[in-house]
Amino acid sequence: MKVLKFGGTSVGSSKNINNVISILENFAKTDRIVCVVSAVGGITDKLLLAGKQAQNKDNQYTDTFTLIKDIHFNIINELNLGDSSSIIPFVDEKLNALKSLLDGIFLINELSPKTSDKLVSFGELLSSYIIAETMKNRGISAESKNSQELIVTNSNFTKAEVKYNETNTNIQDYFSSTEQQITILPGFISKSKLGEQTTLGRGGSDFTAAIVAAALKVEQLEIWTDVSGMFTTNPKLVKQAYPIEKISYQEAMELSHFGAKVLYPPTVQPVLDLNIPIHIKNTLEPEALGTVISNDEAPVNGSVVKGISNISNIALLTLEGSGMVGIPGFSKRLFETLSQEKINVILITQASSEHSICLGIDEKDAELAKSAIDATFENEIQLHKINPLIVEKGLSIIALVGDNMKNHQGISGKMFSTLGRNNINIRAIAQGASEKNISTVIAEKDVKKALNTLHEQFFESKTKQLNVFITGVGNVGEKLVEQIKQQRKYLKENLKINLRVTGLSNSRQMIFNEDGIDLSNWKEQLQNGEPASLDGFFEKTKSLNLRNSIFVDVTANKEVAQLYEKYLRQSIGVVACNKIACSSDYENYKLLKRLSLKYNAPYLFETNVGAGLPIIDTLNNLIASGDKVTSIYAVLSGSLNFVFNNFNDTTKFYDIVKQAAAEGYTEPDPRIDLSGVDVARKILILARESGVEMNLEDIENTSFLSEAGLKSDSVDDFYQTLIADEDHYQALYASAKAKDCQLKYVAQFNNGKASVSLQEIPSDHPFYNLKGSDNIVMFYTNRYANQPMIIKGAGAGADVTASGLFADIIRIGNN
Numbered sequence: 001m002k003v004l005k006f007g008g009t010s011v012g013s014s015k016n017i018n019n020v021i022s023i024l025e026n027f028a029k030t031d032r033i034v035c036v037v038s039a040v041g042g043i044t045d046k047l048l049l050a051g052k053q054a055q056n057k058d059n060q061y062t063d064t065f066t067l068i069k070d071i072h073f074n075i076i077n078e079l080n081l082g083d084s085s086s087i088i089p090f091v092d093e094k095l096n097a098l099k100s101l102l103d104g105i106f107l108i109n110e111l112s113p114k115t116s117d118k119l120v121s122f123g124e125l126l127s128s129y130i131i132a133e134t135m136k137n138r139g140i141s142a143e144s145k146n147s148q149e150l151i152v153t154n155s156n157f158t159k160a161e162v163k164y165n166e167t168n169t170n171i172q173d174y175f176s177s178t179e180q181q182i183t184i185l186p187g188f189i190s191k192s193k194l195g196e197q198t199t200l201g202r203g204g205s206d207f208t209a210a211i212v213a214a215a216l217k218v219e220q221l222e223i224w225t226d227v228s229g230m231f232t233t234n235p236k237l238v239k240q241a242y243p244i245e246k247i248s249y250q251e252a253m254e255l256s257h258f259g260a261k262v263l264y265p266p267t268v269q270p271v272l273d274l275n276i277p278i279h280i281k282n283t284l285e286p287e288a289l290g291t292v293i294s295n296d297e298a299p300v301n302g303s304v305v306k307g308i309s310n311i312s313n314i315a316l317l318t319l320e321g322s323g324m325v326g327i328p329g330f331s332k333r334l335f336e337t338l339s340q341e342k343i344n345v346i347l348i349t350q351a352s353s354e355h356s357i358c359l360g361i362d363e364k365d366a367e368l369a370k371s372a373i374d375a376t377f378e379n380e381i382q383l384h385k386i387n388p389l390i391v392e393k394g395l396s397i398i399a400l401v402g403d404n405m406k407n408h409q410g411i412s413g414k415m416f417s418t419l420g421r422n423n424i425n426i427r428a429i430a431q432g433a434s435e436k437n438i439s440t441v442i443a444e445k446d447v448k449k450a451l452n453t454l455h456e457q458f459f460e461s462k463t464k465q466l467n468v469f470i471t472g473v474g475n476v477g478e479k480l481v482e483q484i485k486q487q488r489k490y491l492k493e494n495l496k497i498n499l500r501v502t503g504l505s506n507s508r509q510m511i512f513n514e515d516g517i518d519l520s521n522w523k524e525q526l527q528n529g530e531p532a533s534l535d536g537f538f539e540k541t542k543s544l545n546l547r548n549s550i551f552v553d554v555t556a557n558k559e560v561a562q563l564y565e566k567y568l569r570q571s572i573g574v575v576a577c578n579k580i581a582c583s584s585d586y587e588n589y590k591l592l593k594r595l596s597l598k599y600n601a602p603y604l605f606e607t608n609v610g611a612g613l614p615i616i617d618t619l620n621n622l623i624a625s626g627d628k629v630t631s632i633y634a635v636l637s638g639s640l641n642f643v644f645n646n647f648n649d650t651t652k653f654y655d656i657v658k659q660a661a662a663e664g665y666t667e668p669d670p671r672i673d674l675s676g677v678d679v680a681r682k683i684l685i686l687a688r689e690s691g692v693e694m695n696l697e698d699i700e701n702t703s704f705l706s707e708a709g710l711k712s713d714s715v716d717d718f719y720q721t722l723i724a725d726e727d728h729y730q731a732l733y734a735s736a737k738a739k740d741c742q743l744k745y746v747a748q749f750n751n752g753k754a755s756v757s758l759q760e761i762p763s764d765h766p767f768y769n770l771k772g773s774d775n776i777v778m779f780y781t782n783r784y785a786n787q788p789m790i791i792k793g794a795g796a797g798a799d800v801t802a803s804g805l806f807a808d809i810i811r812i813g814n815n
Contacts, residue, residue: 323385638796
């Protein structure tokens, strides 16, 4: 004999009921079947709503009743049962009785637990009868049996306790005498020894099935629901979650207690002692394997953690005070107070100092708990021996569950460090000596991030998901997006990095997709995006609260740079080609560095100096290894190098600058490059990364621009000065040519001082043959005292700058 239970979703529509009948008919070919069914999906809530409305003298209870009636008759019509001789009278009779009960509640203005049990019983009585009649109407050997005639309880209404001796006898006697191939039982409902209608409480239909399975000592209990088993975590919040193939009773109960809605802990008890496995199956995917719950040793499959679960809407109560230390009885009085108010305690933690004790309870009970506890300890509070109860709301409990966690070191450490890396603050921790459950209390807003982060750590094949938010998708930004699109598959397969662009913005529009923007048509999406704002982009990035988030600044905007602090404080990494932040006031530069360490948010800016060249990374490695920089000599402007490599006595300086701008070598405002400010910022950054405290005004900048060019008020005016002052620039070229020298804009740092200037470089110098837009940096250090370490290569251009940003993103992923 098989015992199967189908939940509310499984019988929530005519289509799903047909699936249930198909499953039962298939099993009935080889076994006798006991099928326990819940009320049609959502009906129990509607019955309770109607009762509450009637109790409150709200005439809308009649509308709710009509909705309940319509739902059932729609299903009857869709199942083609309108011609059945018995179903309509039965359903009418039950619905009339329901209406009379609601009218009575309305009249007397009272809804007692006893009446509530009678009220909600209509859901299961109707669904079980409709399903049985449908099967009989199709010629299937089936019959309905009222569970109230089998399951005997006490009179503890809404959560009755089962009288197993009488119940087991009733079940065994009935099924030994019936000849039906399929018996349909309504779940959840029962009767007391006095004949009063009772219910079995939360998860009551599962409980009914477990009671029957235990009484009949079947080989396996099957729970059919709308998901394919118990998942590693909530699949609605973590898309990578997958069904657990095998799990122990204890693990299942722990996961169920902490929010896994597939199964409720009381269900397990009747079958636990008899070691009857429970098989969780999916009504909508009957072929899926599902989850088997038993005492058999389950395979570890690489992770000792079996599941991650959570409970939302938690309030944390903290009772503390020096008067608690060493004084027995405080805990007893605390728990007695909560017990008297029928407040369930979900989590307990107490420090060994006995100075405080923390409790997790349902948030809806928080105010009642505070008033009751403060009243209990009123005397101690007045004497300042303890403080008034502290209540914190908006919290959730996250729990790691696994029987084998106790045999493996480092599970707790891995859990806490993983949460910490993503700026998820832990408010309380609870772990029993059995080590089957490690529970932490965190902010409700962090639940999705926490579940995804922990699932990635404990269940996924070490693939790290990066969520990238890019602002600035002009020349360089567009190249970066295209490079990411091209390399996503490679990164996932070879570096185990799942890189997703989750936010994009230009100066006009911005778009977001927490599952990753489709990069095949991102430009079209951006055109239809919402209006962009810098603060709006930050707030959306913050509110999505995705793990391993990285903000990428591909602008030269001062206002964007000023937001880095906000991103870092939210543990959102920053990757920037924008030099303004790193060359701002020294205290701001150091603040960003400190925030990066404090909030474990990487702050990388390799492209600030040499586009895609590994200049800063190399410098950092030198410093970290104990070397000390003594001097730096460099050509750091790809744009200026391009200009002076192409300018001669047969060209116009204006034309060359225009060409450099058109090919993306200069900033949108070329004065930033030609004034030397850009180069000054770069040598400043290198000096700071070498460990020297310095500001931009400390750098000597000898400009080669004409006086008119320096004083120009706009970009257009500046270009006009280049035309007017051509002789000035030709004179610079002629002077260098006469000495067989090349013009190079050189940055240097020596003995704690830095300068930038246009210099005439002789033919025997390493800078002389620097071509195109190439950069070169020479580091003289204690270890490279005579022969410098030289880094040379393309130092400007959209592609190489984008690749430098990409490299920083990958560096974060690898770390």
